[in-house]
Amino acid sequence: MNSISTVEDHIIEKAQALFGNTLSAAEVLPSALNLAVLKQLVASNRTPGVYTTFLGGQGNSRGSLNGRFDVYVITRHVGNHSARRRGDTTTIGAYDILAALIPKLHESTIAGVGSLALKNVRNLFSMQLEQSFKATMYAVTFELPNMPFPNDFDPSTLADFVTFHAEHSLVDGDDEPDAIDHITLEQ
Numbered sequence: 645m646n647s648i649s650t651v652e653d654h655i656i657e658k659a660q661a662l663f664g665n666t667l668s669a670a671e672v673l674p675s676a677l678n679l680a681v682l683k684q685l686v687a688s689n690r691t692p693g694v695y696t697t698f699l700g701g702q703g704n705s706r707g708s709l710n711g712r713f714d715v716y717v718i719t720r721h722v723g724n725h726s727a728r729r730r731g732d733t734t735t736i737g738a739y740d741i742l743a744a745l746i747p748k749l750h751e752s753t754i755a756g757v758g759s760l761a762l763k764n765v766r767n768l769f770s771m772q773l774e775q776s777f778k779a780t781m782y783a784v785t786f787e788l789p790n791m792p793f794p795n796d797f798d799p800s801t802l803a804d805f806v807t808f809h810a811e812h813s814l815v816d817g818d819d820e821p822d823a824i825d826h827i828t829l830e831q
Contacts, residue, residue, distance in 0.1 A: 647757050647791050648698045651713060654754045655786075659694040659715075662744050666736050669693035677716050677768075677783070685718065686777050692719040692736050694745065704790065711791035713760070715749070715784040716768075717741045720777065728780035738780045749786060760786040805829065 652672045659670040669690040673681060676699055685691060694717055701711040719738045721728045731737030742765065750762040768781040807828050811821035 647793060648711070650757055651711065651754055651760070651788060651791070652696055652698060654752070655696040655713065655715060655749060655760075656694075658748050658752065659745060662748060663694070663736070663741070667692050667694060667741075669695070671695055673697040673716070676714060677781070682718075682773075682777065682779070682781075686720065686779060691779065692717075692738075692741065694741065701787070701791070706790070708790045708792050711788040712763075713786045713788065715745070715786065717745070717782045717784070718779055720779045723778075725774065725778075725780075728778070738782055742782060742784065746784060749784075754788075756792075758788050758791055760788055763787050 656670050656672060659667065663670070669685075670693065671690075673695045675681070675697060677695065677697075685693065685695075694715060696713055696715045699712045699714055701709045703709050717738050719728045719731075719736065719741070721732070721735050724732065728735075729738050731740050746762060746765070749760050751759055753759045763785040766783045766785075768783055773779050773781065808825065809827075810825045812823045812825070813821045
């Protein structure tokens, strides 16, 4: 497994071990959190949740990277904006998640990769989130200094490229693709 996947798995495993079934989800996102991803998470009722993603990082002269990983905490409560942050008898609050998760991740060591270092915590509040989704979101950024990229990849483990499939949509929020490309190559 590569360094990026190993760190993402470490973050998710820590969240699952801490919160168990208290969270609806602890998952890796394909990119930084954006409005389209948030709509999908809320629509599929995957809150409260902890999500992480690798956001890249600054390279150095030794061929390693100061990798940056964001951890998103998302909570919802339809009737009570305070409960989204502070929790109540039925819902865990964002503050509870942050207070438990940050100390478990900061300076946690990932074998063969390195240790996470807390860089910042951001409140992603916007009136649109408040009114549209009844959601509270925080982003916690961790850096992994000198993250290695071991060269143990074996290309022979890959299958031949046979099928290409892509769905293209130029209209944000439209679930119907404008075009679909599906090509199967002769072998």
